[in-house]
Amino acid sequence: MTPQRPAIEVTGVAKSYGDQPVLRGIDLTLPAGTVYALLGPNGAGKTTMVRILSTLLPADGGHARVAGFDVSKEPDGVRRSIGVTGQFSAIDELLTGRENLRLMADLAHLPRREAAARVEELLDRFGLTEAADRRSATYSGGMKRRLDLAMTLVSRPRLIFLDEPTTGLDPRSRRDLWKIVRELLGDGVTVFLTTQYLEEADQLAHTVGLLDGGRLVAEGTPAELKTRAGGETLDDVFLALTGHPATPADDSEADGSEADGSEADDNAADDAAEMETTR
Amino acid sequence: MTTMTYAARDSATMLRRNLRHMVRYPSLTLMLVGQPVLFLLLFVYVFGGTLGAGLPGGTGRADYLTYVSPAILIITVASVAMSVAIYVAKDATEGIIDRFRTMSIAKSSVLTGHVVAALVQTALAVAVVLAVALLLGYRADATTAGWFGAIGILALLALALTWLCVALGLAAGSVETASNTPMFLMILPFISSAFVPTESMSTGLAWVAENQPFTPVIDTLRACLEGRDPGSDLWWAIGWCVLITVLSYAWARRLFARVRAV
Numbered sequence: 001m002t003p004q005r006p007a008i009e010v011t012g013v014a015k016s017y018g019d020q021p022v023l024r025g026i027d028l029t030l031p032a033g034t035v036y037a038l039l040g041p042n043g044a045g046k047t048t049m050v051r052i053l054s055t056l057l058p059a060d061g062g063h064a065r066v067a068g069f070d071v072s073k074e075p076d077g078v079r080r081s082i083g084v085t086g087q088f089s090a091i092d093e094l095l096t097g098r099e100n101l102r103l104m105a106d107l108a109h110l111p112r113r114e115a116a117a118r119v120e121e122l123l124d125r126f127g128l129t130e131a132a133d134r135r136s137a138t139y140s141g142g143m144k145r146r147l148d149l150a151m152t153l154v155s156r157p158r159l160i161f162l163d164e165p166t167t168g169l170d171p172r173s174r175r176d177l178w179k180i181v182r183e184l185l186g187d188g189v190t191v192f193l194t195t196q197y198l199e200e201a202d203q204l205a206h207t208v209g210l211l212d213g214g215r216l217v218a219e220g221t222p223a224e225l226k227t228r229a230g231g232e233t234l235d236d237v238f239l240a241l242t243g244h245p246a247t248p249a250d251d252s253e254a255d256g257s258e259a260d261g262s263e264a265d266d267n268a269a270d271d272a273a274e275m276e277t278t279r
Numbered sequence: 280m281t282t283m284t285y286a287a288r289d290s291a292t293m294l295r296r297n298l299r300h301m302v303r304y305p306s307l308t309l310m311l312v313g314q315p316v317l318f319l320l321l322f323v324y325v326f327g328g329t330l331g332a333g334l335p336g337g338t339g340r341a342d343y344l345t346y347v348s349p350a351i352l353i354i355t356v357a358s359v360a361m362s363v364a365i366y367v368a369k370d371a372t373e374g375i376i377d378r379f380r381t382m383s384i385a386k387s388s389v390l391t392g393h394v395v396a397a398l399v400q401t402a403l404a405v406a407v408v409l410a411v412a413l414l415l416g417y418r419a420d421a422t423t424a425g426w427f428g429a430i431g432i433l434a435l436l437a438l439a440l441t442w443l444c445v446a447l448g449l450a451a452g453s454v455e456t457a458s459n460t461p462m463f464l465m466i467l468p469f470i471s472s473a474f475v476p477t478e479s480m481s482t483g484l485a486w487v488a489e490n491q492p493f494t495p496v497i498d499t500l501r502a503c504l505e506g507r508d509p510g511s512d513l514w515w516a517i518g519w520c521v522l523i524t525v526l527s528y529a530w531a532r533r534l535f536a537r538v539r540a541v
């Protein structure tokens with residue numbers, strides 16, 4: 001990835017499930033070495049966007065280049081350049097934390113000695129050294145999330161996708177994760193993250209994109225958006241620019257198709273509420 | 280060249296992962312060996328006296344042990360193959376498959392890792408079951424060529440049933456379904472020459488038994504172990520195994536391209 005080339009260039013990306021459009025033409029550009037936060041409520045299409053950019057899902061229309069490679073024509077080039085931490089846990093629960101990281105190091109074709117060193121380094125950095133030889137099924141939610149992210153970083157990707165990295169984490173774990181994202185940024189890594197937390201975008205991102213109704217309804221720095229909307233919090237921004245709040249209080253009308261996600265959604269709403277009150 | 284070495288290396292990594300799973304999940308592994316052993320004991324000590332007397336030229340239990348032991352080896356192969364469907368379905372329904380799919384790794388390595396791990400497990404399970412049969416007094420009259428033939432036909436069957444179960448596991452969509460759909464692999468040997476000669480079955484069933492894949496495979500194995508020439512059964516057995524392998528492999532590849540965690 002050359003520094004002058006944007007890390008992500010997307011034009012007109014569209015995706016429907018059956019006759020239900022989820023993305024209706026997304027354009028966005030992400031310069032290398034910056035953080036982009038895609039902000040949207042449940043069912044807005046954040047995960048769909050991440051899956052398209054990380055080669056898991058073909059788009060119906062439009063073009064997307066990631067790390068200079070065409071997502072549909074050169075998926076392997078994209079895969080060599082990225083690391084992905086999905087919304088849901090992607091660890092091997094029958095393996096220990098150390099074995100999970102070693103699995104990633106082996107699949108990244110690191111030489112034996114380098115692999116071992118990298119595994120220890122990441123265990124240490126993510127506070128997992130003590131639990132390293134325990135089966136990861138026994139880890140707490142926060143530990144699993146950290147292991148998940150550590151696995152993504154094994155191969156030192158220059159561009160990482162984090163799909164709702166802090167959903168379900170307590171405030172302290174959330175701040176720990178923010179710190180890690182900032183460290184990555186310091187190393188020159190480009191980060192594309194999604195979040196339902198307005199404060200998170202505010203804290204981390206250079207650019208925030210508001211996803212609503214399958215379109216990017218607003219995009220800019222957190223400060224720009226606040227000025228444009230004449231509001232203090234990004235919540236005000238969302239309300240001003242979309243005409244409705246980011247996290248609808250009544251979840252039932254938000255999205256009927258997420259049958260098994262309701263519990264997580266409730267937690268998310270609670271967390272968001274809690275965050276607003278702790279500011 | 281490098282593509283090939285990477286594919287081999289990734290497959291070896293996946294194999295290590297799958298072998299670890301088998302060690303971490305010993306109840307399944309034990310069941311895979313325990314079930315055929317139980318069948319062997321049941322068929323020899325409960326049914327064996329009567330069934331042995333009913334064999335052409337047979338006199339009793341000892342004859343039935345000779346007759347049924349190769350069949351139990353076939354059951355062992357089927358039993359291990361069925362577990363692959365469970366392992367594959369578990370993988371395919373969990374987030375880790377998406378992680379693999381966003382990594383620059385040889386695509387085939389995930390499935391190859393499962394298949395090779397299953398073949399290793401099959402070899403171990405067959406060895407254990409054969410040892411139990413020998414303990415009970417089973418003796419094979421095989422020539423050296425016969426032993427090679429026996430190992431070869433068991434390996435071919437294992438490859439065919441394992442790829443079939445990989446495809447069934449991918450098609451299942453859930454671990455529960457994956458533990459049920461391959462059940463027919465346990466039923467089919469009963470409607471073959473595995474436990475009783477097909478001539479002794481009712482006409483309709485005998486026709487099914489004579490024309491289904493398990494019969495030539497088991498007849499070939501029996502001939503190899505008894506030091507006889509399997510004749511045309513060998514070609515039927517190889518043909519069936521190759522056909523099942525090729526079709527299942529193609530099916531599994533197609534399903535794998537579409538797999539995504541939910």
Ligand SMILES: Nc1ncnc2c1ncn2[C@@H]1O[C@H](COP(=O)(O)OP(=O)(O)OP(=O)(O)O)[C@@H](O)[C@H]1O
Nearest residue numbers: 017022040041042043044045046047048049257258
């Ligand atoms: N495989 C699928 N089949 C049908 N519809 C789907 C599928 N995947 C996602 N959808 C629908 O697409 C829409 C966007 O889903 P997506 O997962 O991208 O939202 P999201 O913004 O990530 O939401 P959340 O915050 O809940 O994770 C939802 O309405 C969802 O129900």
Ligand SMILES: [Mg+2]
Nearest residue numbers: 046047048087
């Ligand atoms: Mg999502």
